[in-house]
Amino acid sequence: MSDKNMQIWSKVDKTDTRFTKKAKVNGQDITSLSGTAMVMKATELFGPVGIGWGWRIVEERFDEGHEIFIGEGDKRACIGREIGHTVKIALWFMQDDKRGEIEQYGCTRYQYKTSYGMTTDGEAPKKSLTDAIKKALSMLGFSADVFLGLFDDQDYVQQLQAEQAIEQAEDRDAEIERQKQERLDYIKSVVETMQGAQSMQELKKLHDHAVRRLTARNDDTAIKRIAKELRDLTPKFTQESAA
Structure with missing residues (x-):
C-alpha cells in the first residue's frame, strides 16, 4: 500500500x-464524536466548507416504523407509529486538484415513544445531516481510531492524551520532562x-497488564525492564511449587 493512498x-x-x-446507544457503550470537531479537522485539511470540501443533499425522507401501542387486552390501542428521519448526502472534497465524492446516509429517530409518552425530535433533520457527514468523513479515515475500536483500550487513550498534552502545552519541554518522570515512577x-x-x-497478571500499557506507548525499553523482572522472580515461585 503506497503512502500516497494513505495520504489523507x-x-x-x-x-x-x-x-x-x-x-x-441501544444498550451499548460507545465513544461519541463531536461533529463540529470533525468539520474543523476537515477544514484544516481541505479548506473552508464550500471551497475545499462540502456536501449536497441527495435524498431526504421520513420512514414509518412499527406501530406503537398502549394498554393491555381489550384496552390495547395503537397510538401511532415510530418515524425515523433519513438523509443521503454526497460529500465532496478536493485532493491534488482532483475532486472526490462519497455518498453516505444519516439516520435519526424523529417520532417515538418514551417512558413519558410520545415525543417528536424537531432536531432530527440536523442530527441526521451531522450523522451523514461524520460517516462520510470516516470513509476517508477521520477518527479511524474510534471506528476501529481503539478507544475501547484505555491504555491507547492515555497514550493519545499524553501526546496531545505535549502538542497543546504552553511549555512543551516542561510537559515532556513531567511525562518522563511519570514514566519512571510508573516503572518503579x-x-x-x-x-x-x-x-x-499474580506476578504474571501484573506483568501482562504493564506490558499492554507500555505497548500502547511503544515503550520497548520499559517492556524489557518489566520482562527482566518477571524472569528474575519466576524461579522463586518455581522453587516454592517444587517444595
Whole structure:
C-alpha cells in the first residue's frame, strides 16, 4: 500500500480526546464524536466548507416504523407509529486538484415513544445531516481510531492524551520532562508491586497488564525492564511449587 493512498488517512486517523465522550446507544457503550470537531479537522485539511470540501443533499425522507401501542387486552390501542428521519448526502472534497465524492446516509429517530409518552425530535433533520457527514468523513479515515475500536483500550487513550498534552502545552519541554518522570515512577511502581506478588499467577497478571500499557506507548525499553523482572522472580515461585 503506497503512502500516497494513505495520504489523507494518516493525517486524520487520530482523534483529539477533548472532543469525545462516552455514551450509551441501544444498550451499548460507545465513544461519541463531536461533529463540529470533525468539520474543523476537515477544514484544516481541505479548506473552508464550500471551497475545499462540502456536501449536497441527495435524498431526504421520513420512514414509518412499527406501530406503537398502549394498554393491555381489550384496552390495547395503537397510538401511532415510530418515524425515523433519513438523509443521503454526497460529500465532496478536493485532493491534488482532483475532486472526490462519497455518498453516505444519516439516520435519526424523529417520532417515538418514551417512558413519558410520545415525543417528536424537531432536531432530527440536523442530527441526521451531522450523522451523514461524520460517516462520510470516516470513509476517508477521520477518527479511524474510534471506528476501529481503539478507544475501547484505555491504555491507547492515555497514550493519545499524553501526546496531545505535549502538542497543546504552553511549555512543551516542561510537559515532556513531567511525562518522563511519570514514566519512571510508573516503572518503579510496577517493579515494586511485582516483587510483592504472592503467587506466580499474580506476578504474571501484573506483568501482562504493564506490558499492554507500555505497548500502547511503544515503550520497548520499559517492556524489557518489566520482562527482566518477571524472569528474575519466576524461579522463586518455581522453587516454592517444587517444595
